Amino acid sequence: MAFTATKDATGVYLIRVEGQLIVGNRQELKTAVQEALEHAERRFVIDFSRTGYIDSSGLGALVSISKKVREQGGELRLSGLNEDLRSLFELTKLDTLFAISDTAERALGGFPA
Amino acid sequence: MTAPGPASLRLCLRRRRVPSASGATVQVSLRVPSDVGCIEEVVDLLMRHCCSDSWLCRRSRFNLRVAVAEALANAIVAGNREDRSKWVEVQAELRGDQIRVEITDQGTGFDPNLVVEPIEPEELDRPNGRGLFLIRHLVDDVRFNPQGNSICMILLRH
Numbered sequence: 001m002a003f004t005a006t007k008d009a010t011g012v013y014l015i016r017v018e019g020q021l022i023v024g025n026r027q028e029l030k031t032a033v034q035e036a037l038e039h040a041e042r043r044f045v046i047d048f049s050r051t052g053y054i055d056s057s058g059l060g061a062l063v064s065i066s067k068k069v070r071e072q073g074g075e076l077r078l079s080g081l082n083e084d085l086r087s088l089f090e091l092t093k094l095d096t097l098f099a100i101s102d103t104a105e106r107a108l109g110g111f112p113a
Numbered sequence: 114m115t116a117p118g119p120a121s122l123r124l125c126l127r128r129r130r131v132p133s134a135s136g137a138t139v140q141v142s143l144r145v146p147s148d149v150g151c152i153e154e155v156v157d158l159l160m161r162h163c164c165s166d167s168w169l170c171r172r173s174r175f176n177l178r179v180a181v182a183e184a185l186a187n188a189i190v191a192g193n194r195e196d197r198s199k200w201v202e203v204q205a206e207l208r209g210d211q212i213r214v215e216i217t218d219q220g221t222g223f224d225p226n227l228v229v230e231p232i233e234p235e236e237l238d239r240p241n242g243r244g245l246f247l248i249r250h251l252v253d254d255v256r257f258n259p260q261g262n263s264i265c266m267i268l269l270r271h
Contacts, residue, residue, distance in 0.1 A: 024153075
């Protein structure tokens with residue numbers, strides 16, 4: 001997995017995940033968000049439009065990240081899930097836990113001004 | 114016993130075409146080190162040797178990939194506790210309209226009936242415990258040996 005992190009004009013922290021988010025690399029994403037939280041970032045979008053696969057550990061990592069962001073008074077949105085990945089969220093009912101948008105742009109626009 | 118060094122990270126693969134009288138067409142055996150970094154490679158190998166693009170539809174291929182990856186992660190992390198002196202054995206067999214994958218670790222085993230359903234509202238924010246749930250919902254049949262250290266997954270060609 002590789003990821004790129006950028007901040008948009010409204011100050012939302014956007015992380016794009018490339019490749020796979022799995023048991024072998026989930027910690028990298030958790031660390032990236034944790035470090036951003038320590039730098040006072042509070043609004044996050046994690047985009048999966050270039051992600052082929054998320055395993056159950058990756059799903060669990062997103063649950064942990066979401067919890068940490070909420071505890072800090074922040075908000076996390078997900079975007080860009082393909083049909084296969086979305087089916088995993090629906091199967092595990094995690095689609096009820098996350099705000100999910102079709103595209104990163106829509107997710108970024110979903111935050112209150 | 115000395116922990117295996119980097120050289121032992123090489124996967125051991127045996128593939129054979131078996132006589133048609135047995136009903137099976139392809140059998141693949143893999144001996145996998147207890148390293149989560151190997152999971153992707155093992156899944157790729159199995160998919161390449163056991164089911165071509167034309168044999169399974171795209172969604173079934175995705176389901177099989179997920180199920181095998183989850184079972185391997187369970188075997189390596191929960192079963193062998195990532196002990197590099199232990200191995201995971203993978204047996205895959207293509208037979209008629211089904212593929213059967215058996216994954217066995219060297220751990221003490223567990224009782225699959227005691228695994229909590231992760232989709233209950235009070236369980237949704239758990240950071241783990243979704244692997245077996247996914248497996249059960251993505252393949253057609255799941256069985257365990259009595260010890261609970263070997264899972265057999267069967268996916269039918271729909």
